[in-house]
Structure formats: structure tokens, C-alpha cells
Amino acid sequence: MSKKRVMWECSHCGHEQAKWTGSCVQCKSWNSFMEKLVLEQDKFVAKKHRSNSPVRLKDVQLQPFPRISTHLREFDRLLGGGVVPGALTLIGGEPGVGKSTLLMQVSEAYARAGLKVLYISGEESVDQTKLRAERLGIDHDNLFLLNETSFSEIKHHIDQCTPQVIIVDSIQILYKEEVLSSPGSVSQVRELAQEFMHIAKGYGITTFLIGHVTKSGEIAGPRVLEHIVDTVLDFEGDREQGLRILRSMKNRFGPTDDIALFQMQEKGLKEVENPSEALLSQRSHHVSGSVIVPSLEGIRSILIEIQALVTPTAYANPTRKSAGIDPNRLALLLAVLEKRVGYRLYNQDVFVAVAGGIRIIEPAIDLGIIIAIASSLTNQCLDPKTVVLGEVGLGGEVRNVSRIASRLQEAFSLGFARAIVPKKALAHIKEEKIALIGVNMVDEAIEAVFQKK
Numbered sequence: 282m283s284k285k286r287v288m289w290e291c292s293h294c295g296h297e298q299a300k301w302t303g304s305c306v307q308c309k310s311w312n313s314f315m316e317k318l319v320l321e322q323d324k325f326v327a328k329k330h331r332s333n334s335p336v337r338l339k340d341v342q343l344q345p346f347p348r349i350s351t352h353l354r355e356f357d358r359l360l361g362g363g364v365v366p367g368a369l370t371l372i373g374g375e376p377g378v379g380k381s382t383l384l385m386q387v388s389e390a391y392a393r394a395g396l397k398v399l400y401i402s403g404e405e406s407v408d409q410t411k412l413r414a415e416r417l418g419i420d421h422d423n424l425f426l427l428n429e430t431s432f433s434e435i436k437h438h439i440d441q442c443t444p445q446v447i448i449v450d451s452i453q454i455l456y457k458e459e460v461l462s463s464p465g466s467v468s469q470v471r472e473l474a475q476e477f478m479h480i481a482k483g484y485g486i487t488t489f490l491i492g493h494v495t496k497s498g499e500i501a502g503p504r505v506l507e508h509i510v511d512t513v514l515d516f517e518g519d520r521e522q523g524l525r526i527l528r529s530m531k532n533r534f535g536p537t538d539d540i541a542l543f544q545m546q547e548k549g550l551k552e553v554e555n556p557s558e559a560l561l562s563q564r565s566h567h568v569s570g571s572v573i574v575p576s577l578e579g580i581r582s583i584l585i586e587i588q589a590l591v592t593p594t595a596y597a598n599p600t601r602k603s604a605g606i607d608p609n610r611l612a613l614l615l616a617v618l619e620k621r622v623g624y625r626l627y628n629q630d631v632f633v634a635v636a637g638g639i640r641i642i643e644p645a646i647d648l649g650i651i652i653a654i655a656s657s658l659t660n661q662c663l664d665p666k667t668v669v670l671g672e673v674g675l676g677g678e679v680r681n682v683s684r685i686a687s688r689l690q691e692a693f694s695l696g697f698a699r700a701i702v703p704k705k706a707l708a709h710i711k712e713e714k715i716a717l718i719g720v721n722m723v724d725e726a727i728e729a730v731f732q733k734k
Contacts, residue, residue, distance in 0.1 A: 289314040295467035295505070317462055346534055349487065351390040355542065355552040356383075359527060360512065361535020366445075367485040368534060369478055371507065372527075373492040374516030379525050379545055380491050383516070384448050385410075385417055386549050387489070391446045392423035399444035403430040403454035417549040430464065432457045432473060436480075444486060449477065451491040452506075465493075474509045507531065517640065518545075524559070524637050525550060529579070539579025557584040557695055560637045566665040570657030573668045573697070574649035575688035576641050582684070582691040584668070586636040587646065589653035594630045605635030606650065607642060614650050614673060621677030622724050624658060645682035647673035648701070651723055652730055661731050666698040669730065677723045679703045689715055701726050 289301045292315050294308040304311050348363030357363045364370070374380050381402075388398045402410050407426045414420065425442060429435050432455055439447065449455070452473055456464040460472050474490070481488040490510065507513050511533045518525035525543040529536065542553040553559045561584055565571065570589040575582055587606075594600065603611045611633055618624045633650060635641055648671035656663060663669075670688060672680040681703045682688075689700055693714045702710075704719030720726040 288317045290317045290462070290467060291315075292467060295471060315462075315466070317468065349391065349394070349396070351387050352393075353386065353390060353552060355554070356387065356527070359514070359529050359535070359539055359541040361532060364487050365511075365534045366487055367481050368512060369481040369488050369490070369510045370512040370514065371490045371492055371510040372514045372516060373494050375494055378516050378518055379543070379550055380516050381405075381413065381450055382417065382545075382549055383527070383543075384450065384489055384491065385413060385419060388424055388446070388448060389417075389419045389421060391487075392421040395423065396445040397423050397425070397443070398446040398448070399425050399427060399439065399442055400448045400450070401427045401429060401435060402450045403428070404451060416547075430455050432476060436476075439480065439484075439486075447477075447480070447486050447488045449488070449490045451493060452477075453493045471505055474506045478509050518543075518638055524553075524639070526639055536579055539581060540583075556581070557691060560585055560639070561695070564636070567662045569660050569662050570653050572649045572653040572656065572663060573692075574646045575668055575670050575692050575700075576646060577643060577682075577684055577688060582687045584691060584695060584697075585639065585641060585646075587649045587653045588634050588636055589650070589657045590632040591626070591629050591654060591657040594628055599626070599628060600630040600632070602631075603633045605638070605640045606633060606646070610644075610647070611650065613675070614647060615654070617673060617675060617677055617723060618651060618654060621722070622655075622727065624655065626654075626658070629658065643682075644672040644680075645670050645688075647671065648679055648723070648726055652701075652726065655727050656731075659731070663730055664699065666696070667701065667730065668692045668697050668699075669701045669726070671701070671703045671720070671726070673723060679720050679722060679726060681705045681709075686710055689717075701729055 288297050288299060290297050291305040291308065291310065291313045293310045293313050294305060296305055296307040301314050305313055346365045349366060350357055350363040372380050388400055391398050400410065407428045410426050427438055452470060453465040455473055456469050457472050460468050462468045477488055477490060480486055513531040515528040515530050516525065517528065523545040525545055527541045527543065529539045531537060542556040542559065543550040544553055564586055572587045574585055574587055576585050601612060615626055615631060619626055631654060633653065649669045651673060652669050670682060672682055674680055685702060685706045692700060697715060699716045701718050701720060704721050707717060707719045710717065718729050720729055
């Protein structure tokens, strides 16, 4: 007979224990334990089964993974050339960023390719999903809609419909009756992820899961959710400008740390094949505080605009705000400017942002941030045909960055004629299609940028 007992589960990491405590011993979060009823099943002895034998590495014959194309070139490129049948993909993002719109367009692409697609919506009714499809101009006989939140009912419809592609919108709204906790809890999300993994791998059904995100931008639920799935895609962007970035965080069948750029329009998401040109399309020339930096996202080089605004503060504590970059990195670079260059920023409000609403975390943009702040503080404009790149250390030294040749090639293709780069990088650049100025220290870079043209 099954017995019931009470356990306490951490809502952040899923750790379980018999007694309530104020702090979780695993993730150190406070007041995160929630009461949970657990059914104890009778113990049983598993039957012995024949295990796989060890295979010599050189004897393993690799078979190429078949790919299903969506005819969305940027989406297919991000996944490594298309989706692998039976792959389990998780897409996370803020509410309203376009996750459902993207997967509705993906559903149409698969339906037109002759695949049977089941779109499971737990948050919206079938009528609401139909309205979105009409707005996007989607209508196909191979696309089926289902409004359901109970996993047992969903499993029954999957067995009856036998789809080849499943889209779940979203996993945090579904629940299993056997798990005695509310939808969206750690236990529910963990169990559902495992169930959909068995469906994807056991039946060979390509499965997409839409996940909610927390206030910090991380996918809600336990980390095991991201470990179970084959691919994790993060959807982000600026709602006002319509730019959307799909970032590959994990991919067992393709590249990671790569991005695909989309533009949200009335008829849905449209691919942007040249991100650099799109991000710089609204750039203003001869404005202080604006610097162009060749950034690297995965295997792709893109040009971004870093904007800075420095104004005298009216308060005792100056404001430090950033958008698209790490605020801790900004504080570090401001300290370097004060200590190594001698700029007085203790009585100045500093605002730094990456234009276009994208987020850049690589250290190669350090020198660009410093030059943008110096430009705004001194009210001097940069040459509009100049790009800046380099990592900055605490000693004020400018360090080398990876794949500098591909960054400069992207800048040259868009008409830039001069680049401020780390001096140590000059030895690794064979072709000089663009005028290079090597610098060792931050003050040298500032002097080279603002010297008389």
C-alpha cells in the first residue's frame, strides 16, 4: 500500500528534506521551502537486463544526423542546419517577446513539409491560437491545435493523433495528477520534462518546449530542465524597436553561443540576414559618446554601437546605469578611467547602453566602453569610420582579443577605414585591408582616437 508523508521542497533548486529550515543547504536561498505530499510506493526489485557491451572508440561508426529544415534560414543555421528528429528543444524568453509567434511560424514550415504538427497550448484557448494563426497568415491541414493542461490527457491525444512534431506552450502551465504540487513547481517541471524526453526519444517526435523566465532572466524551474533537453534557446530583444535575438545557449547537435536576428513585423518574425547593417541602420554620425565595436557572437562577427552619456550629478551619490552590458564590468572600467587616466567621474552620472536592445558580455568591448565614456565626458566625437576593440585590465593595459581578423573583416565590409586595436594583435593580422593603430594602454587609445584627423 502507498503511504503519504510530508516533505519540504526548495522552490529554487528542488532540494528535498524532511524538516523545514529557513535557508536551503544547497542553493543558500532563504524562505524557499514549500510543503509537499509524497506518496511512498512499495519497494520492488528491478529485473536484470542485458547491458550494452563496451565498444572500442575507433570501432564506432558515426552516422550523420538527418535534419528537418524549417526554411527559416537563420533558425536552421542556429540549430546546425535544421532540427534533428526526436530532438527536445527548450525556448525561453520574457512574456510578449515572440516565443509563440516564432513556433507558430515553425509549425507552418513543418506542416508545409508534410509533417503532422500538434500545437499544445495551455495558456490560450484554441480560438485565441487561431486568431494568432490568422494574423500570421497560417492555415494548413497538417497543423492541429489542442488546449489542455493535464499531461495524461495530452499523452492520450498524442497516442491518438500520432504527430511528428509537438509544440508545448508552455511547460510551466502543465501538470501531472500523480505529482502532488501546483503547476509550475520544481517537481512538476522536472517530471514533465522527463516525460516529454521519453516521448521525444521513444517515439522519435521532434518536441519544442516553451519556458517562462524569472526576474533575473533565467528559465524558471530546476536546472535539470536545461540538462535534460538537447537544445536551449534564449529569446530576447527590445519590444520598442522590434529587434529579436535568438541565442543558442546549449546545442547537442550544432553550434553554441551563436545568435539569429529577427525583426518583429505585423505578419510575424522576419529574418535579418545582415545583423551589423540592421543594428547600425539608425546610427547618428558626429555625436559624442558613440563608438562602434566589432563583437563576436559564436562564429559570427557583428558590429554594435555602444552609447554613453556622462552628465554632472545633482546628488551625493552619482548614478551608474547600463543596458546590454554587465553593470559590474562598467564599475570596473570607470575605476580604471579614474585611476589610470585621471578622469574625475565621482561627481558625474554615467549611462551606458548597447543600441538595438541586445546584450553583450564578452570583454572585447571594454575599450569601446571606455572610449564612449571619454567621448561623452569631453564632448568630442569620434571619426565615424573608426572601430575600437580590446579588453582592458585593471592596470589600464589593453589586452588582445580572439578572432580579431574576422572582426576587422566585418568592419571593412561595411566601409570602416580605421581600427584601434591592441598592439599585440598586430603581429597576428596578415592582411591590412583597414588602417590599424596599435595601443598598449588606455590613455594611448584615447589620445589616438581624439587626435586631429
